[in-house]
Amino acid sequence: GTAHAQNAFVTADRMVDVESGRLIENAAVLIEDGKVKFAGDMSTVRMAIPEDATRIDLSGYTLLPGLIDMHVHLTSSSDYHGYRGLALSDEMSAIIGVVNAQTTLDAGFTTVRNVGAGSFGDVALRDAINQGMIPGPRMFVSGPSIGITGGHCSDNNLLPEEYKLEGEGVADGPWAARSAVRKNIKYGADLIKTCSTGGVLSKGTKVGAPQYTVEELTALTEEAHSHGLKVASHAHGAEGIRNALMAGVDTIEHASFIDDEGIRLAKKNGAYLSMDIYVTEYILGEGEAAGILEESLEKERMTGQTQRDNFRKAHEAGVKMVLGTDAGVYPHGQNARQLSRMTRFGMTSAEALQAATVNAADALGKGDTIGKLAPGYFADIIAVQGNPLDYISILESVDFVMKEGVVYKSVD
Ligand code: ARG
Structure with a gap:
């Protein structure tokens, strides 16, 4: 109670x-x-x-x-993978968010960074929690993720052209990217989420292929920073990781195929990596039954183990790390499962705890309060x-x- x-x-x-x-x-x-x-x-x-x-x-x-989880999607649920997601209304997403907020708080996560939500459902959820209407973690939210046409972040590639389905975060070109940042700020975002490569769970994107040019990423990041917002960039492939770091983003999400130059840039910039090394077990174990597309399962088979090896490598090289789980892809409330994987792949228990507390707070720019x-x-x-x-x-x-x-x- x-x-x-x-x-x-x-x-x-x-x-x-x-x-x-x-x-x-x-x-x-x-x-x-x-x-x-x-x-x-x-x-x-x-x-x-x-x-x-x-x-x-x-x-x-x-x-x-x-605890602090730097990569969650409270308004998403593992019940709506693949084509099942097309049946999910904004209203149902908001209700799902209310339930997941409570589940996440009960699991000991008193702060989360929500990196991508439709229709500013994350802003409403944050505000409802802050007003004491519903229980939930302290939320820092991005609003809709911003990315390219057909991109992992921004678009939805599940239907053919005649359905005219376009995701709400699509912004091609530096000025469109700046405009999308301004719009997200107008409607209450605390940070900006973008994608500089394709992803595992998006149809028709490649984890190794860059999304956005350095010019676009630089414009987006400059715009966000000029308003005092930090930028989180989803990036699996090495080139897209480097592009985002060259543009000055604050955190790299996933970072699966990070190379030596990416590691060097992350250290030089003081950027944090948020590597979701638990979720691969859920995707490969339960993903098929959950409706995840076969092409996504295939991408995960090509990604998960390398990400874990590179987690060890980047940590050993001294890159700063936070806990980010991608809860929402797998059931909320299981966020802490990743901590033991972080120790299995090279961290001490204390380092894993720091990733989920002081480091996360610092990456949020809140190191003086949480x-x-x-x-x-x-x-x-x-x-x-x-x-x-x-x-x-x-x-x-x-x-x-x-x-x-x-x-x-x-x-x-
Ligand atoms: N949301 C991410 C994507 O679709 C999940 C990646 C999960 N896989 C992993 N090995 N971390 O790209």
Whole structure:
């Protein structure tokens, strides 16, 4: 159930300090007006605990900052793959979004970046959550993805020409791309999502083929940056990854076939990679039954393992990484499954946790308010049984969720 705890004093057996990757025993967090006043070892609290603070006793549990997923589609569902998607109305997408927002928050994700949604359903969802109408994670949203005619981001290639089906994010040429950015900002986007290569799940696109020229990507990125918005570029193929990085985008989504030059550029720019290395298991395991096109399954067979190998390579080379899962392609709420894959392919548990907290917060430009438990930060707190530094998969079973001082999931 939900309860309001604007002022609270939370105690637990331990807390993960995600930045240092260390455990703090006998943890305590003091929360006032939805923000952390103190977080650390209980014996070092040097302030009076207000009388009205709700005591929340989480003995037996480990506290962590709420998790952040940098690549979700809350208004999408794995029930509508391939041609099934043509039956999905904007209204149904919005309702699906309401359900998925709750599921995602319950799973311990207190913040998400939603990278691509039709009809600004993501803006409505974000606003409804912020107004307290419905429970859900804090959302940073892109509105419709922007891309080329026939592109992975923007268009829909499922029907022949006589149906005149065109996706809403189509923008060809630098000025059209700038205009599309301006329109998304006008209707409430917090960031811009584009595509600089084809994709796995879009009909008729090639993962290795660039989409947009560097000139178009540069115009789009300059326009977004001039308004203070960051740019996320979907890119599997090496050339499209390089193009996006040359244009100055902030994050590369998927990054499957990143080459040495892409790795060099990402490091030079301080760009983050958001590599969704869990979803391949869902697509290859359950994708056919879920309606994913055979041509997409074939593309996934050519992509998944290389992406995992390149995740290891890029991480070893020191490229910055965030957790981004593409939940929506697979069921929402299973976002944390990717963390164990990130450790399997080269990260320590602490690094995987950092990708899902402090690094993600930094990539959002919100490193001063979310991603860790420290004074002045939002009281976004989750609790699990056991030590996630020893067993990262415990984060697939989050028992307690607080967002901005409000308890959404409690242990009793
Ligand atoms: N939305 C992405 C696309 O269609 C999903 C890619 C999933 N595959 C992977 N190996 N990460 O391109």
